[in-house]
Amino acid sequence: xxxxxxxxxxxxxxxxxxxxxxxxxxxxxxxxxxxxxxxxxxxxxxxxxxxxxxxxxxxxxxxxxxxxxxxxxxxxxxxxxxxxxxxxxxxxxxxxxxxxxxxxxxxxxxxxxxxxxxxxxxxxxxxxxxxxxxxxxxxxxxxxxxxxxxxxxxxxxxxxxxxxxxxxxxxxxxxxxxxxxxxxxxxxxxxxxxxxxxxxxxxxxxxxxxxxxxxx
Numbered sequence: 001x002x003x004x005x006x007x008x009x010x011x012x013x014x015x016x017x018x019x020x021x022x023x024x025x026x027x028x029x030x031x032x033x034x035x036x037x038x039x040x041x042x043x044x045x046x047x048x049x050x051x052x053x054x055x056x057x058x059x060x061x062x063x064x065x066x067x068x069x070x071x072x073x074x075x076x077x078x079x080x081x082x083x084x085x086x087x088x089x090x091x092x093x094x095x096x097x098x099x100x101x102x103x104x105x106x107x108x109x110x111x112x113x114x115x116x117x118x119x120x121x122x123x124x125x126x127x128x129x130x131x132x133x134x135x136x137x138x139x140x141x142x143x144x145x146x147x148x149x150x151x152x153x154x155x156x157x158x159x160x161x162x163x164x165x166x167x168x169x170x171x172x173x174x175x176x177x178x179x180x181x182x183x184x185x186x187x188x189x190x191x192x193x194x195x196x197x198x199x200x201x202x203x204x205x206x207x208x209x210x211x212x213x214x215x216x
Contacts, residue, residue: 018082065179
């Protein structure tokens with residue numbers, strides 16, 4: 001439900017306050033859009049990986065939760081009075097910017113680990129369907145190997161820099177978990193929420209002089 005695909009249901013009539021709010025949102029959105037065209041988001045992804053503290057990952061397996069959380073629109077009151085048309089949370093930098101090459105870069109940083117991406121929900125081992133297997137585009141995972149869950153036979157993709165053996169593990173194997181979420185901010189900034197196991201770390205990065213720096 002981004003603005004260019006927004007579909008209003010029959011009978012929806014925004015309030016005056018809603019129309020004014022969307023006008024204000026449009027100004028902020030356009031500023032974010034203009035600034036996004038001036039930033040190198042590829043280097044932000046690699047910077048986030050470089051900044052990870054390896055001491056926080058003690059297990060052999062790292063489950064990268066490839067959740068795509070996009071706050072596309074919001075409401076004021078309820079849907080009958082106002083639908084906010086613009087995603088002001090993460091319209092230009094979010095997990096859709098991450099590619100399998102970024103996961104490989106993550107695997108090279110943790111050269112003795114296994115990187116196992118999962119698509120949605122609680123992560124690897126919760127139930128079948130959480131494994132990041134994209135049968136429609138297997139070319140995307142050509143640099144990955146396929147592993148198997150002992151109990152169910154479910155397959156999953158994984159990347160390991162040093163191991164080429166076929167991986168077979170139990171669904172309740174202990175893993176470290178990591179995921180990110182983002183807020184795109186004005187003035188060439190991105191607030192990064194980093195979740196490692198049960199710990200949350202929040203950092204704000206600013207793009208300045210062609211590089212990303214932590215400002216808080």
